[in-house]
Every structure is written in C-alpha cells, then in structure tokens.
Amino acid sequence: MRGWRTVRSLATAAAILVAAGWATPSGAQSAPEAIKARGTLLGGVKYDTPPFGFVDQDNQVVGFDVDLVKEVARAAGVGVELVKVTSPTRIPMLVSGNVDVVAASMTHTPDREKTIDFSITYYTGAQTLLVPDKSPIRGLKDLQGKTVAVQQGTTLERTLAALAPGAKVLPFRDYTGAWLAVRQGRADALTGSYDIMRGFLRGAPGFKIVGEKFSVEPFGIGVRKGDAAMRDFVNRVLRDLWASRRYHELYRKWFELDPEIPIPGAQ
C-alpha cells in the first residue's frame, strides 16, 4: 500500500468511473418488452416469509407471492426466475433492475409510491404480535420496556414505534433473523403481518399470536416507476385470476381461508 500515491490513483479511478457511468445509457425499455426479449420474468420474492415466499421441505421456493409471480410469467408466455429479496433489498433491487417485479409481502404506501409503482391490492393483511406461549404480553399495551423484533425497511417498524413508543424495537435484515431472535429469547415479541405470523406458527409449537390486529396492510406487487405497461399488465393478470377463480384457489391453498376482499376492478 502506498499512502498518498494510492489516494491519487484512486482519484483517477473514481474520475474514470464517474465519467463512464455518466456516458453509459441505461436501458429505457418498458419491462414487458425487456421480459419478452429475455424470455424470463425476474420475480423478486421472499425466501423466509411463510406463506408468501419461503423454502419448503423439498428446498423449493414456494408461496402465495411466488404463485402469483408464476401466473404473471405464464400470462406473458415466458419462464420465471425467482430472485431472493428481503424487506430492505426489495425496492432497491427493483429500482436497480435486478428484478422486474416484486411480490414480497410489500405494503402499498404513499411514501413508497415516490420510488416505485404498485399494482392493485392483491392481499390485505393486518399487523399483529407473536410471543412465546408463556409470555405475559397480551397486546400492544404490554410492550412497555419489552424488545420487539421487526424487519428492517417495513411499515411494521414505523407502526410499532407509533403505537407502542415504550417498546424497544430490534430491526433485522430479514424475517429469519427476527423470528430466530424471538425463538432464542433475544426478543420478547415478534411483530409482522397476521398471516405471516400464522405461517411461522405452523412450524413451531410453543408460540401464539396475541392482541388485536393493528394497522391495515394492503399488499401490492411492485413495478418500476413510470412503467405503465408493466403495471397494467400485472393488474390485468390479477383481475383475470379473480374472474377465473384461480385467485381463490391460490388463496385457499396458502391461507386456508376464503378471500373476503375482491381484487379491485375484477368481475
């Protein structure tokens, strides 16, 4: 290492990089065109969030979001490549072009609309608390001074901070970390979407969901900002799924319930 000479060489390298980046145009194709050209839909899904996107006993990535992505690919007549995303990385990866769509238990918020566009709501969830069976916590009021594990980069983090200001929030890069923290006893509770908590419960006796559902979480499939063609395509697929009752099939498969809220605008 050569101290100042290093710094000078780096300055040169940085200048070259900046110039190169500025001169290189990024593709301005709309996603459906790019996808058809490539022949594959790059679907950003979760690998650790049952039942939306998770790895099953056969080490396959499956889930409600995963099935929806596959339906979009099928409708477009292309193959699908599933790409692992986590809550903090799902939007950056969409923006950067690593994925074409994001179906990753993502809540549609006005804040996120500044960066990406959303499909119509395909699932409405509610936030809730997961605690060990023996825990004295019964609801939001009991969180004073307790640690709550939550995923980084989610609406859940902010909602919890607003509704339970006395609670100590522990953010994690992904649900795996947050869930493990509660299982290991590093955190007193886990907060997340109701059906996701139910998904975790299926694999783990000794825990329970407590308290009322707080906050309403409408999920949307994410597409890049301004890509009307892609968003309209995804919306059409969602509406067709409802009309053909395939949506109900998938919903029952993953949530063991019938869907109550119809896809907006569907027949």
Place this chain on the structure above:
Amino acid sequence: MRYRFEWGVLWQYRRALLHGFLLTLGLSVAGLAGAIALGILLGTGSAGERRWLRIACGGYVELCRSVPLLVHMYFWYLGLSALKVPGFWCAVLALTFYSGAFVAEVVRSGIQSVPQGQWAAGLASGLTRRQTLHSIVYPQAARIVAPSLAGIFSQLIKDSSLASVISVAELTFQAGAIEGVTFRTFEAYVGVSLLYLVIVSTISQITLFLFHRRAVDMTAYV
C-alpha cells in the same frame, strides 16, 4: 434514462457512516486483541516441547482457519444462541478464533525462528523455561512477526464487514441501510469501500513508519 450519480447522500448520512466506522474500528480492535491473545496461546503450544500439546494446538488452529469466517459468525450467533451473546461480541469472538488461528501460525514460526542459542543462553543463566520464553524468546519473536501481525490486522478490518450479516451496525450494514432509504446502491457501497480503504491504508502507513517494513500480506497464510 441515464443514471445520475448522487454522491451527496454520503454526506447526508454521514452520521450513520460515522457510527458504522466506529463500530468497525471497535470490532477490529477487540477482534485483534482477542486474536493476539488466543494466537499467542495456541502458537506457543504448537511450538512447544510436548507432542500432545503440539498436536492439540495444531489441530485446533487447523480447524479454526479452515472454517470460513461466516460460519464462525453463525456459530456464535445461531449455534450457541443459548448463551445469548449480543451480536457485537459474537462477531468479536468469531474474529478472535478465525484470525487467532493465523496469529498462532505466525507466532509459531516466530518462536521457531528465534535461534536455539537464545534458549540455551537463557536456561544456562538459570532462568526457567517459562522465564526464558517470556523475557528472551517472545520479544525477539515479536519483532520478527510484527509486520505479519499488521497484515492480519488489515485483513481483520476487512473481515469485520461480515458482522453485518449478524446485524451488527458496522460500515457494511450502514451501506445497506443507506441504500435501503436512498436507493443509491452504487454510491453507498463505493463510499463505504473508500472508508475501508482509508482505514487499511492508514494501518499500512503506520506499519511502514513503525517497523520500516511493509505489512506482510495475509494471503501467504491462506
């Protein structure tokens, strides 16, 4: 749509970067202290007279250096989760055992390269084995291995980035956090790599200044 660089986000989030920077330093210094302590123990053992000790220490060193650092991190954080060690200290333990193995190798070769005559002189002067070791052999070995230790320190600083995986909010973690908010992926990671470069270059310069030799690169030790 051309990509517009926005290097300003690095200034905007300077506090987060500073926090990460300090944690990286903290991890590195604590990790180095642990690695040196453990390395001296294991290295001395594997250069010792008793065969069983040599084999035991040598075997332990081989284990620690063959297992990837990431697996070390997972071990303390997930494997021994019953101990509920906070993330920061899990990372320090992982760095201690992993880098400690390399320190042990360096210490072993350092001790073995101290001329036999020094041992003989020490023992002949009436010192016990242990006293000879501490007052004659160690100081000489230390001088020989100092540049290698500096190389290990540099490597440690870079290795500390893996602590981000077990949720320690050091520099690499902060890069992810900044990117998550600003979507300036390139700027965040390149900015952070420049900060690492600053730390590592500084260590190099200090090594050069103190020992008049460059830090020995760790690749020689796999």
Place this chain on the structure above:
Amino acid sequence: MGMDFAVIWRNLPYLLEGLLLTLQTALLVILGGTALGVGLGILRTSRLPVAKQAAVAYIEAIRGTPLLVVLSVVYFGLPPVVGYRLGAYQAAVVGFTLFIGAYIAEDYRSGLASVPPGQIEAGLASGLSRGQVLAHIVLPQAIRRMIPALFNQFVRLLKFTSVASIIGVMEFTGAAMTVNAREFQPLPILATLAATYLVVCSLLSQVGRWLNLRYAIAA
C-alpha cells in the same frame, strides 16, 4: 434447540448440490482470476505510465476493500449504472474474480521477481522484442513459480465462496443456512458445515504445502 442430525440426512441432496456449487465456483474463479491477475501483473510492470497507474489503482483499491462490499457493488450497484443485470451467481463469479485477480497480480509480481534478470537481458540482446521475451521467457517461468501461490488462493476461495450466500447464492453455506432457517437445527447444521470445510480445506492445504516445497520460490 435440538440436536436432530437427521435434518442433514433429509436435506442431503440439497446440501451436496450446494457443496458442488462451491467447488465449481472456486474452480471457475481461480481460472478467471489467474487470467485477470496475470493481465494486471503485466500491466503493472508495463512501461506506459497510464497502464501502470490504472493497474496499481485497481489493485490497491480492491485489496483494501472487503469481499462482501465488492460483491455488493457488482450485484446491487452495477446494474443501474451499466444497464445490464447480473444474476446472483453470475455476480458472485464476477465479483470473486475481480477480487482475487488483484491478489493474484501481487503473486505474479513475486513470480516475476524470481525469474533471473540475466535471462531477460539475454533475450533482449538476442533481438527478441519485449513482447516475445514476455511470452516465451518470462510468463512460463513466472506462472510456474506462482503455482503454490495460486493453489493457496484456491483454498482461500473455497472459504470465500461462503460469502456468496449473503447475496442469495445457494452454495454450501447458503444451502445449509436456508435449511436452518426452516428447520432451526443450528448445531448439527453448523457442525456439518465446519467438518466439511475442515476436511476439504485441510486436505487441500496439505497439498498446497507439498507444492510449496516442490516449487519453492527463493524468499
């Protein structure tokens, strides 16, 4: 927290696939990395100041950067800038290659230094161009002397590939941790990981030490 070793048996095909991916990745990268490293090494010893500066800048920059950061730049940072998207595995291979190339460039320098200067002089004196001297006299010898160092880098790579799991590549560590996220049996899984890496790296290190003796470069 269980000690259910059957979890390994149940997921054996998946884990073995991961192990194979680890080995495959290390092999691909050592080949690409050697090509890049030798190329960088040649540039670094070039007489053109621009080539030399660029090579030095690259080598110093990469050697001062953590592997995870390099991977993150390649996987997350490059697609919006260059307009081309790499899959996780591709990004990992590219990232590792760019990374290890900078280290192999330094190994090349050591290999180069051990080629007797007299031979280079003789070659030039006999009327061979610099290019010919490089190709016929310098490179064959330098590369031969690099073999133990290259083997060293290969063993390092086997361990480094575990970092690819962080960007979602299902190599050995990635596969094992994915299984753990579902089954939550960290001790058997981590023990298996450790034991496998120990056996593989230890054996290869022994081969490496033997190679070192055989092809010893004078210090």
